[in-house]
Every structure is written in structure tokens, then in C-alpha cells.
Amino acid sequence: MASPLISVRNLRKTYGSGPSAFEALKGLDLDISEGEAVAIVGRSGSGKSTLMHLLALLDRPTVGTITLDGTDTSRLSARQLNRTRNSTFGFVFQQFFLNAQATVLDNVTLPLKIAGASRRERTARGMAALAQLELDDKAGNRANDLSGGQKQRVVIARALINRPRVIFADEPTGNLDTATGGVVEDILFDLNRREGINLVVVTHDDDLAARCDRGVHLRDGLVAAREEVAA
């Protein structure tokens, strides 16, 4: 078997220090192979978001290593971390985190702007991403004026714009009704299947978890059981 894209060993995360210290993750091992769709499930407070933030290099673990594509991520400089998050990862959050006053196109192309792409390139790639999500007719609208489902599609377009290898999604359908959530799920899994983009999805939704290749069940900061959710 090829070496995994992301490999986690003995991952611990402690919040705070002294008597108020809280150990959210208590020594966790996990491998995610190329092209896999992984669901992280578990009760509220079990450490799902904490794990996702560590995997997405938004935070540093207290103990343990995260290897990305064979590189120990603790060795990366701040600049390399920024570049990795910008170009290798895409983010979808439960709250959309859109700039309400800016246009849909500006919101979608924000990662390109951060990466330093020219305006022309941003517009071209932004329109392509919006077309992929059937939102190209909304490009000039203010993000605020879209429906919830449309907003989440804008967020996915934004996550896609840099052609990432992994999309991290924290409760991507948590704010949407079942039907709209279903559409968003379809889009994400379509991307996973057709473009081989890894999905790391944090969810409470059993149906969404079931559609992933694999579920990682967290309980009190540890992997409780590693089951094939499809079973």
C-alpha cells in the first residue's frame, strides 16, 4: 500500500495549563490515504474539531507528529505552513464565513488573492469554479443576498479554487435543511470521486458519515472504534 497522505502518531492536545488544563486529544493514531473520504464523528466535545484543526495545520499539537505527504509538519516554517494551507487545503465551515458586503466572485477568489494571483487570473479561475457549482450567474451579487444553500456552494467554490488535495469540512451541512444539505454532500462526494480530492468531514449527521469511505469515531479524545461505516 502506498504511504498515506496524512499520518498521525500519538497526537495529544492540551488546552490551557495548570489546574485548568484540559486534554482534548489523548494520544491518537490515524492514517488517511490519498483520495480517501474520512468522516470524523463523535459526541459533542469529543475533540472532533480539535483534531480537524490539527490535521489542517491551523494549530500545533501538544505532543505527537503529523506527517503530510512524508514531511513532518512540525518542521515547517510559518511561511511554509501558510503556503500549504493556502494551496493544499480547502476549508468549508458550518458558518459560511463569507464577506457579506463583497461580491460572490471576490469571496470565491480570496485564497487566490492571498496567494498573490493577478486579478485577471483570479477572475478567470473564480468564474470557472463558480460555473462548476452552477453559480456563475451570481458572480456579481453580494454574498449576503444568497440563500443558505447557495452560500455553502460559494464556500465550496472558494475551497476548490486553489485545486486543493484535501478539503476539510466542519459540519458542512449543519446549517442547511436536509434537501439542500444533500445537494452540498453530492457536490463534495462528486469532487472526491472525480477529482480524487481527499475529504475530511466532521459531522453529527449519520447519513453524511455513512457516505464516506471510513468513519473515525472519537470518544473522549481517543479513537473509540474504527469501523467501516457502510457496514
Add this chain to the structure above:
Amino acid sequence: MRAVDIVGTAFRNAFRAKLRTSLTVLAIFIGAFTLSVTNGLGTGINRYIDDTVASVGVDDVMTVTKASDDEAAGDGPAEYDPDRIEADGPPGTTAVALTDDDIDTIADVAGVLEIEPVKDVAVDYVRHDGGDRYTLAVSQFVPGMEVELTAGDQVDLDADDPQLVLPEDYLEPLELGGAGDALGRTVELAVTDGTGTQVTTEATVVGVAEPGVIAMAGAIPNDALTEALYDLQSTGAPESETTRYGEASVWFDAGAGEEATQALQDRLADAGYTAVTLEEQLGTITAVIDAIVLVLNGFAVIALIAAGIGIVNTLFMAVQERTREVGLMKAMGLSNGRVFSLFSIEAVVIGLVGSALGALVAIGVGQLVGGVSGELLPDLPGLTLLAFEPVTVAAVVLGVMAIAFLAGNLPALRASRQDPISSLRYE
């Protein structure tokens, strides 16, 4: 993120909360406007003085008088000195006269290139073509000095025929017509000689002087005319009278530097004379104006500092509001340094808009005031009350931008240090 995108984003961000930003801009505007106006006032007045300097004298000439011993006027009555004569200034001001011996002594002092006693002539009246008679003051012309003229030329010092430059406001009373018409006309000047008889001589008008505040109010004769008038005036007077002068003009090498000038003044002081350069005479005026402007600027800067605190406040609110946005951008790979620039440039934008508006409006007000200042201050013709030098205006705008940048530092630092995760968790 490209620099152009950072600036563009900062610009747009600055005007996202329009009312809040506008109020901060207004505060900056008031400070910058005040600063521009006070600077403009200083520039205007000092420029006016500079412009008129040339008509007062030249900078390689100093005025020498005999030092008087009783400078402490408060120390009781001064002893009588038979050499004391009336001097320029308020009634009662006297100076010790310079005699021909003094002139020779001064001429021998090292550094004195040339000396010319100032021959005071008191003209009784001036008359043109048998018309009405008018009083006229006559001042001495120093080579190199330039009177601002409305028409004609400066007097020719070497000319043998008596010439004079007449102030503009004499044209109408003397019925000389327009400034151009007066040139070449002959006027009659009268003095009283030593025996009490009034005698007259004639002079040609070669130029018409613009009225000015520092410029001497009187007519300016050439040497030939001064000599003629002085000779007439001295006729019949005792010799002790005619060889006593209130002051003398001493030429020196202005190019030798300030120290050399000071050394010359010291040598003259040792010899018992007081020498004052033109720069010193004017220096006091400009120094007073500079001091006033400095105090006014101080108030404007206080206003600007208050406005700077407004910027700090505005930006802290903006950072607070955009916590999640900043967190998101950091999650997507925006570096701390870029976050810092985004917010500090936003502050600079606020400073730029406020100060540019302030400077523009100040210049506009200057134009308006310039239009009416002629009526408000008719005694100061040629005065532009508010004058703006591009360098000063640019300095004000840049200075305000620097204050704004400093004010933006604190909020920008806070934004750049925000932890992306807690920002994303922020409700």
C-alpha cells in the same frame, strides 16, 4: 498577497463602516485643516516680509550707530550729552551722532569695505507743475536694494542728473496721471537751509514704487539728488551741524559667512559703535511670526493627536468586527505581517483622506480669503494672508499619515496576533 491588493483591500475596508470612518476622517480633517491654515498664515506673512526685504535694504550692508552708554533706561536720568541728536523712532529717541572722525575710524576697521554716512534730508514739500504742495519723506537708497515698482526703473546711482522714485499714492495728488505718464516728469522739491530760507531744486521721476508695509513710505532719490538736497539744506548751517550724521551704512563681505560678520560687528563694538545687519532687523519680525505660528501649530497637533486616538478606536472596532474574517484569511494562509499591513494601511488611508481634504479645503479658504483680504487689510497691499508651499502641504499630509500609521499600529498588532482558531470559533 500583492501589495496593490493589500492597498486596495485596505481602501475598501476603510469605508465599510461609512459613518464611523467618516467621523474619524472628520476629526483628522479638522486637525489637518487647522495645521494647514496656521502654516499657510506663517508662510503668507513671512513671504510678504521676504518680498519686501529687498526694498528695505541689501544684505551686505549694516547700519552703524554710535553706541550710547545709557542702555539701561530704567536706571534713573541719563546724563546730558551735547553730541546727542534726534534719532529715528518714537519721539524722544536719541542717538549719539557720528562725526566725520567717526566715519574715518569706522572706515579703518578691518572688514569694512566702504562706508557712507546717511545724510538725512528733510524735504518740506514736493510739487508738480505749480500745483498743490505735499509733504514727502526721502529715504536713502542703497545699491542692490530693489523697490517693487509699478512702472519705470530703479534710480541710477551713478547718474549726474537728480532722479527719484515716487510712491504710487503721490501720482494722483500731484496730478501726474497714470504710473506710465509720470515717468520722465520733473517735480520740484523744497528744503529749508541753515538760514531758515526755503529753497527748491528739481528732480526727474524715473520710477513709481508699489506701496508696501516695510518698504519705506517715502521717495527714493539717487546720489545726485541726495547731494543736491543736502547741500541746499546745509547752506548757512554751522559746520558742526553738517558733519553730524545719525547713522552710517557700512558695506561688508556677506559671502564670508556669519562668523566673519559677527567678528566685524564685535570689532565695531570694541571701537564704540553698534552695527546691525538687515537680517537682524528683520530676524526679530520673522522670529516673532514663527513663534506665533509654532504655538498655533501646537494646537493643531494636539487636535491631530486627539484625532489619532479616534483612529485607534475606529480600528479596534474594525478588528473586533472582522475577527472571523481575519481568522479565515489566516486559515487560508495569509501571513501575520500581511494582516498587520492590511490594518495599518487602513489607518493610513483614513489619515490620507482626512488630511488631503483638510489641506484642499484650507487652500480653498486661502483663495477665498485672498479675494477679500485686500479689503480687510488695505494697509498691507500685496499680502497673501494664506500662502501654501507644496512642500509644507505635502509635509502636513505625510505627517498626518505617519500619525495615522502609528495610531493604527496597536489595533493592527492585535489583529496580526489573533489566533485563527479562536477567531473562527468567535461568535
